[in-house]
Each structure stands twice: as C-alpha cells, then as structure tokens.
Amino acid sequence: MLELAKTYNAKEIEDKIYKLWEKSGFFNPNKLPRTYKKPFTIIMPPTNANGSLHAGHGLVLTIEDIMIRYKRMRGYKTLWLPGLDHAGFETQVVYERQLEKEGRSRFTMKPGDLYQEIMEFTMRNKKNIEDQTKKIGSSCDWSREKFTLDADIIKTVYSTFKKLYNDGLVYRGRRIVHWCPKHQTSLSDLETIDKKQTDKLYYLQYGPFTIATARPETKFGDKYVVMHPDDKRYKDYKHGQKIELEWINGKVTATVIKDKAIDMSFGTGVMTITPWHDAVDFDIAERHSLDKEQIIDFQGRLLPIAGEFAGMKIGEARPKIVEKLQAKGLLVKIDENYTHVVKTCYKCGALIEPQIKDQWFVKMKPLAEPAIEAIKKNKIRFIPAHYKKISLHWLQNIIDWNISRQIVWGIPIPAKICDSCGAGIVDIENKISACHKCNGSVRKETDTFDTWFSSGQWPFAALGYPSSKDYKTFYPTQVMETAGEIIFFWVCRMIMLGLYVSKKIPFENVYLHGLVLDAKGQKMSKSRGNVINPLDLTEKYGTDAFRIGMVVGNTPGTSLALNEDRIRGYKNFANKIWNASRFVLMNVKDYKPGTRVVLNQKQKKTLADFKKEVKEIEKLMDSFKFYIAAEKIYHYFWHTFCDNIIEENKTKLSGTAKERRASQYLLLEILSSSLKILHPFMPLITEEIYQQLPLKNKKKTLMIEQWPQ
RNA sequence: GGGCGGCUAGCUCAGCUGGUUAGAGCGUUGCAUUCACAUUGCAAAGGUCAUUGGUUCGAGUCCAAUGCCGCCCACCA
Numbered sequence: 187m188l189e190l191a192k193t194y195n196a197k198e199i200e201d202k203i204y205k206l207w208e209k210s211g212f213f214n215p216n217k218l219p220r221t222y223k224k225p226f227t228i229i230m231p232p233t234n235a236n237g238s239l240h241a242g243h244g245l246v247l248t249i250e251d252i253m254i255r256y257k258r259m260r261g262y263k264t265l266w267l268p269g270l271d272h273a274g275f276e277t278q279v280v281y282e283r284q285l286e287k288e289g290r291s292r293f294t295m296k297p298g299d300l301y302q303e304i305m306e307f308t309m310r311n312k313k314n315i316e317d318q319t320k321k322i323g324s325s326c327d328w329s330r331e332k333f334t335l336d337a338d339i340i341k342t343v344y345s346t347f348k349k350l351y352n353d354g355l356v357y358r359g360r361r362i363v364h365w366c367p368k369h370q371t372s373l374s375d376l377e378t379i380d381k382k383q384t385d386k387l388y389y390l391q392y393g394p395f396t397i398a399t400a401r402p403e404t405k406f407g408d409k410y411v412v413m414h415p416d417d418k419r420y421k422d423y424k425h426g427q428k429i430e431l432e433w434i435n436g437k438v439t440a441t442v443i444k445d446k447a448i449d450m451s452f453g454t455g456v457m458t459i460t461p462w463h464d465a466v467d468f469d470i471a472e473r474h475s476l477d478k479e480q481i482i483d484f485q486g487r488l489l490p491i492a493g494e495f496a497g498m499k500i501g502e503a504r505p506k507i508v509e510k511l512q513a514k515g516l517l518v519k520i521d522e523n524y525t526h527v528v529k530t531c532y533k534c535g536a537l538i539e540p541q542i543k544d545q546w547f548v549k550m551k552p553l554a555e556p557a558i559e560a561i562k563k564n565k566i567r568f569i570p571a572h573y574k575k576i577s578l579h580w581l582q583n584i585i586d587w588n589i590s591r592q593i594v595w596g597i598p599i600p601a602k603i604c605d606s607c608g609a610g611i612v613d614i615e616n617k618i619s620a621c622h623k624c625n626g627s628v629r630k631e632t633d634t635f636d637t638w639f640s641s642g643q644w645p646f647a648a649l650g651y652p653s654s655k656d657y658k659t660f661y662p663t664q665v666m667e668t669a670g671e672i673i674f675f676w677v678c679r680m681i682m683l684g685l686y687v688s689k690k691i692p693f694e695n696v697y698l699h700g701l702v703l704d705a706k707g708q709k710m711s712k713s714r715g716n717v718i719n720p721l722d723l724t725e726k727y728g729t730d731a732f733r734i735g736m737v738v739g740n741t742p743g744t745s746l747a748l749n750e751d752r753i754r755g756y757k758n759f760a761n762k763i764w765n766a767s768r769f770v771l772m773n774v775k776d777y778k779p780g781t782r783v784v785l786n787q788k789q790k791k792t793l794a795d796f797k798k799e800v801k802e803i804e805k806l807m808d809s810f811k812f813y814i815a816a817e818k819i820y821h822y823f824w825h826t827f828c829d830n831i832i833e834e835n836k837t838k839l840s841g842t843a844k845e846r847r848a849s850q851y852l853l854l855e856i857l858s859s860s861l862k863i864l865h866p867f868m869p870l871i872t873e874e875i876y877q878q879l880p881l882k883n884k885k886k887t888l889m890i891e892q893w894p895q
Numbered sequence: 896g897g898g899c900g901g902c903u904a905g906c907u908c909a910g911c912u913g914g915u916u917a918g919a920g921c922g923u924u925g926c927a928u929u930c931a932c933a934u935u936g937c938a939a940a941g942g943u944c945a946u947u948g949g950u951u952c953g954a955g956u957c958c959a960a961u962g963c964c965g966c967c968c969a970c971c972a
Binding site: 190192193194380387397398399400401412447448449451452453456457458459460464465466467468469526527570572573575576579580583673674705707735738739740741743744745746747749751752754755756757758759760761762764765766767768769770771772773809811813814817820821828829832836 | 897898899900901906907908909910911919920921922930931932934935936965967968969970971972
C-alpha cells in the first residue's frame, strides 16, 4: 500500500517498527548479509541495575545507536553489546534506603539473605531497563546481553585478580582507608567528595609546645610531636627526644619527630599525630616506624583509650573534651573561623573517618605506565580532545586502588585470610586450608570487589576473553561512548586493565558526552524534584523527536540543558517528514520503479547538490560531529527538499508524461536517500515511510540499506 | 596550590586546520492560507563575537594578559 495515514502518530508506529527490526535479526552481526565484513563494535556502558533510565541514558543510547546505525549502513559488521551492571555500592545504597523505609536494616540481616533480596530487586529492574532501552529505538544485539554477575564474567574477573596477585600487583595491606561510618565500608579515593567547611581550630598546650587541631577528640593517644627539621624555633629539640608532659587523661611520654611534611608556616609549626585517623599522620608514622593506635571505632565511637569519654560519638565528645582541656589549663585559644576541607561519603554525605584496615590494593603505577604510553602515542582518540590531558594528568599522579568493599552486593573477593598473621591468600578454587606463611588457620574473605574492578574489565570480559569467537572478531572495539564524569572511575581503568590483561587497547575512540541538565541548566536530582524522565518525552513527542533533539547542537563534553521546547521543535520536524513523504507517495502511484527518465539541467543540478550534501554529512559522521550532521540534515530536508525541490516540481507533476516521470524519479530519489541519512537519527519514522516506498531492489528494512553514494 | 572548560542574537547553543555582508533552534514582530503539512509558508527585527594588547594583507577563529562563571584534582594539622 503506497499510503501513509493523514496525520503522523508516533505511538502507532514505534512498537511495531521495533518488532519488525527484532524479527529481522539484523541487530545481531552474525545475521547481517555476508557482505558486511569489517567489524565495528561498541560495548554499551552497562546500565546500573538499581532503577530506571534517566535522561543521561537517553543520550547514551541515542548517540551510540546513531554510530551503530550509520556504520551498519556503511556495510560494517556492527555489534552493539548491551549490558547490566550490578553496581555494587550504588545498588546496595539504593536498597538500604528501601530497607530503612520498611524499618529494616542490613546490619540485622544475614548477608546471604540480603544478597538474595538485592538480586531479586536487580532482576526486576533488569526487565524494566531492557524495555526502556528498546523504547529509545536501540539497535543493540540482545542475544549477547551480559550482566556483571554472570558466571563467565566472574571467572574473568577472578583470573585477572589472580594474575595481578601473581605479578605482585595486588597486595593486602594494613593501610589507612576512607571509612564511611554510616555505610560501614571503605571507599576508594574517587568515592569521596571534598567539602569546604568552617570549624573551630583549637590551640592546645602539649608540654612545651602549642599545637593546633580541629579534632581534639582524636588526640588521646598522641605521643609523637612533629616539627620540620629546618625549623629554627625548635632547633633545640632533637629527633627521638623524649618529653614527659601532662595530657588530657594524665601523664604521657612524647617523642620528638622531625619530618619535612610539616608546614612551618601553619599554626605554630608543631603538631602531634594521630596515625590511625589521618592520612598525613599515617604517612609520617610509616616513615619513622611509629606506633599507631585506634581511637575511634568503626561506628564512630570513642574507644577505651578515651577514658571517661569512651563510648561517646565524636560529635558529643568534642565539646566535653574541650571543656576538660580548658579546666586543666591546656586550652590556649580557639580560632573560630578555621576554613578547611573535609572528606565526605559521595553517597550519604557523612563525614569520612579515616581508619586503618586490612584491605586489598592494586598497585597502580605499573598499570598506568602502558596506558600513559598508549595515550601519548595517540593510540586512543579522545573526543573531545582535551580529555587526553585530563586522563594523562590523573594517570601520572595515580595512587594505589583500594578494591575491597565491606558490602555483600558484589563479586566476592576469592581469598582466604589467615587468623594468626593476617595474610591474604588468593584462592579462586576455594581449596586453601592453612596459611602458607605461618601455617595458621584461615577463614574466607567476606569483602567484595569495588564494582569498578569488574566494570573496568568490561570490554574484553563481555566479549568472552580470551578464547571466544566474539572476542577474536570484535576486540579491540572501535568506540567507547560514556559520560565524561566517569573518565577516571571507568575509562582510564578500562584502558589500564585492558592493556594489562588483553595486551591491547580496549577501544580506539573514546567519545565523552556531558551531563544532561534540566531546562534551567541545573543538575537533575530527586531531592530537587527536577528529574526529567526520557520516556515521558518520547511518549509526548515521539522517540524520533527525542533522539534528534538530544543531539542537535550537543557538542561532546559540554553539558546539555534539556528544554522541552527543544524536543517539541523536532516533533514538528517529524511531522514535516511525514507530510512531505505523504505528498511524494500520493504523486508516485503511477510510477514504476526503474523507469528511464530524462532530467533537465536544474534537476540534474539538484541531484548533484544533494550528493555533495551527503558527502559533507558523511564527513561529519566520520569525525563524530553528529551535532552538526543532524542539524545539516534537518536543514536540508526542510528548507531545501520541502521548501524548494518539492515546490519546484509541483507544476511538472501535472505537466507532460515525460516531465511527470522525471519529477517522480527525482522526488523519490531524494526522499529515499534523505530517509537513509536521517535514519541513524530518527530510525522509527524513516523506517515506517521506507516500508511504503516504491523502490527497486528494496531491502527488508531501511536499517540495512546502503548509505547513499 | 595545581589543572580543565566556558564567556557569540531575548533564551539554549553551533562556528573544523584564520579569508567575502557572523549561523541554527526556540522566542518576538508583520503578512499569507481551501495547494503534503497551521505540528504550515513568506518576510523582518535582533550581535562593539567578555576586556586589553599582539601576530597577520586579513582574527569570533592563533598568541599573551586580565576579568567574571563553572568543573576537576591535591595529605596543610
């Protein structure tokens, strides 16, 4: 039937078209015609399985689908592999909030039960996320969908862990970590947020010295007093010298330590250290092999060393301690306006309490070096380019990565811990029953991996490293497209782990999009109540309008203010496409595809101009400038094809038979080719119209049509 | 303390390796309408391209400095 409904209704066609594609099988590269040889692969950033799609996902899916559809039309064997991320800590936090609402707590549950519940929660979300991904029109290969907790993925993650361990790049270390007292887990340095705040700075009398501190409640165990070796004010005190002095809870013996980490211009140039609860102090203590003592427990309460204050929360204890110090005449003065930076948990905002804990660390410098090398040699192209500098800067200053988390929702760390010497022994087969160092008894490690440790291996793991056919065919991949926000969390780590395990860069291009903000340019958040659900927009304006609206003028790397008017404008465009196509279809009913026609000079030029236009768009697509390409197509279709070409040919359609045929040919030619170049951006409407067009050598779907030459 | 962006029409933003009267969408104003489309057409108004200096025959585009705005990184108690 060469007819389109009088009015365009996105809802009526969208589900139908998606089903048509799924049925065609062409999402799966193996089912593409044989001529599609050269692989083009994008591994989709695995979606967090803890909620539903947000506007950012809408952008990810749109941009990646544009690349995939374009390359498929250019004859590439395209694979777009979808995935789901268990998103360890993120998901557990979401689930814990739910538990809280129900008046339950993870700390009173059996770990196994909690794990089961979160797994069920995740599986419910999985279905939801898949349906939503389809609504965006994503042409990904569902037959290859992976989940970060799939058995084969865990196997790969374990073998990487073992390899790192054997190479001496994983160690279990008693080191200071970022501890969230609310979530009862350690975090990596990327998972804390610096917060500026103004507190009181207390100057305390410590024997002959005056020391400054913002945290008097940590000072009970302080028995080292540190100063710069070049500080002339304290030249009479010698390194290692012992001093008897009266402190909060009685007499202590302090030892003088000289260390260059001290800033002579801060306060009095002298400080005491609390190695258990401060990273700088920890380093000083390590350098001089000093004792370290825990003052605050993991729940944030003072330990018996605090004497009468034991058991108190630090917030409660602080004023009382200050009171006592004052009573003892040890409080010199208080600076009320002391502005400093504190670390907070990126999820709950709780103050991070540094703690010393045995954790699994990955030595990063040896992993970073090959990555730095590859990036410097431009083996990986960053879009936009300035991310190259950003990545290099981070990699060059990288510190060891704490990959253990004290949560149940994740991949268990396959290891045994020695009860007597505390050694950690990697034990993937779960066979080791005694410590290889001291022969002590061992217990199973209960920590899980940082979720980024598994997602950092995603490109090769999801493709079935090391021996699958897919891995051999599709790896390394061509493009990694994700949010610029997670360049360190994810992209850099994928580069490092990819190079380390597979010996290859995991992707040739990194395309980083910016944040999607609300219409006013503010970050979307549930608490602000300004979250835009992409599916509301596709519902209201159609998926195609949403998609092209998301990309036009949206430069990679910069944030996008998602204004509804923007999407509405493209709904009008979809309507324009529909009506122009309807007009052409109405006028070609008597046209036989393949008929010979004679074009006049003007028509020949029109065709030639169009070809030039296509070439330019092609160039833009090849250089990842979708934001310009989309606008160009839009402009051509509306203001050249509709406003000029159709108008010019209207009279000829009612001219001589010869003239009519020529115009029919021309209009059909440009319309069908325009639909092809529009297809990556607006796949649903273009497919629907394509299905109605009278063409010679028509393909089963527009999706596998050749890009116009 | 380091680093990275941005500053172009009322609003949101394009403008690649420097080259004729600086662009788009939305908005605004006027006119048109039984023609595929009012989810339309035609036309118009609107910009000292943050500032200053430099390179150049020529700069929104390159260089330097300055000023705002935003972001990231960093162990100053």
